[in-house]
Amino acid sequence: MDGRVKPGHDEQREIMILIGQYDSPFVRRVAIAMRLYGIGFEHRPWSTFGDAGKIAPYNPLRRVPTLVLDDGEALIESAMILDHLDDVVGPEKAMIARSGETRRWHLRIAALATGLGDKGVSLLYERVLRKDKQLELWVERCKTQISGVLELLEKERAAVKTPYWSGEKIGHADVAVACVLRFTGEAHPALFDTRYPALKAHSERCEALTPFREIVQPLAPPKG
């Protein structure tokens, strides 16, 4: 007995449960990594707002993704979930280098991408939840942060000549960037426009892969 609460514990169940909708770039990123790793899961496409009460027992933050392990332990935060999945598949199969400069580089790209996703989600919530009372200071800040990251990622992706950031094989940074680009394009089309050809090509390459084509959901923002 180690004190951890395991709300999803069920003797009968031996499969993980991924909570969250695929219009979230964070949930989609985790689901695609699981598919690429060949890890089966049950999907609960619960909405963070409409189904908050269902999510709460697993994650009091009422956020997604939340991954319920087969022993009922609930993992939160996409980076932590992926860290666990990497552990499950082992270093040979993991979609990131085990250590060193290459790992740091890819974690940085993924952090820029997920940070961009955070700002895109904030900006979307501001638009749909605060409607005519949007705070201009916050809106402008989010837009500047989003454009700043897109410009940097564009420059860095253009400098990488291999099919993926990590070379010939797709890695976590590639998936994170592609999921966040799709979300940004749907939520804020004026921000992800023709100024980013290398990122557009990256997005198209990833979106053509079967897991990306199968694990997808058009954006359905919360209604205020």
Ligand SMILES: N[C@@H](CCC(=O)N[C@@H](CS)C(=O)NCC(=O)O)C(=O)O
């Ligand atoms: N840092 C989190 C971000 C996840 C996130 O922002 N999820 C959104 C959906 S896209 C959410 O749960 N929003 C509801 C809320 O934050 O209250 C992660 O990487 O898992």
